[in-house]
Amino acid sequence: MDAVRRQRGARAEAAGRAAEDAAVQALIDQGWQVLGRRVRTPAGELDLIAEQAGLLAFIEVKARPSLAEAAWALSARQRGRLLAAAECWLAEHPGHGSAGIRFDVLLVAADFSVRRIADAFRVGDA
Secondary structure, three states, rough: OOHHHHHHHHHHHHHHHHHHHHHHHHHHHHHOOOEEEEEOOOOOEEEEEEOOOOOOEEEEEOOOOOOOHOOOOOOOHHHHHHHHHHHHHHHHOOOOOOOEEEEEEEEOOOOOOOOEOOOOOEEEHH
């Protein structure tokens, strides 16, 4: 039973990394500079941090079989954790986000198509 669980976990980990790879490539293709990937903070992990022309984006990557399923995958609790983690990161890196800060979600479908939900939520939404 433990071997089956480990194998399932390893597959999920590999799928998650592949989805993040697709998300990173989409960001780079759109001219974003990726500042961090799987960034750990005392408040939790940030999937991706990217900046373009002074606009700083904290990005949650959601991989699901379809883009529609991925769009519903971010809970209020997760939004709160992301906000807290972003505050931790900003405290350590105060020189970023001169043109603004936002929270995006990059949806990755099973075929690795990527869709961005820019400014997916705001501080008051969490």
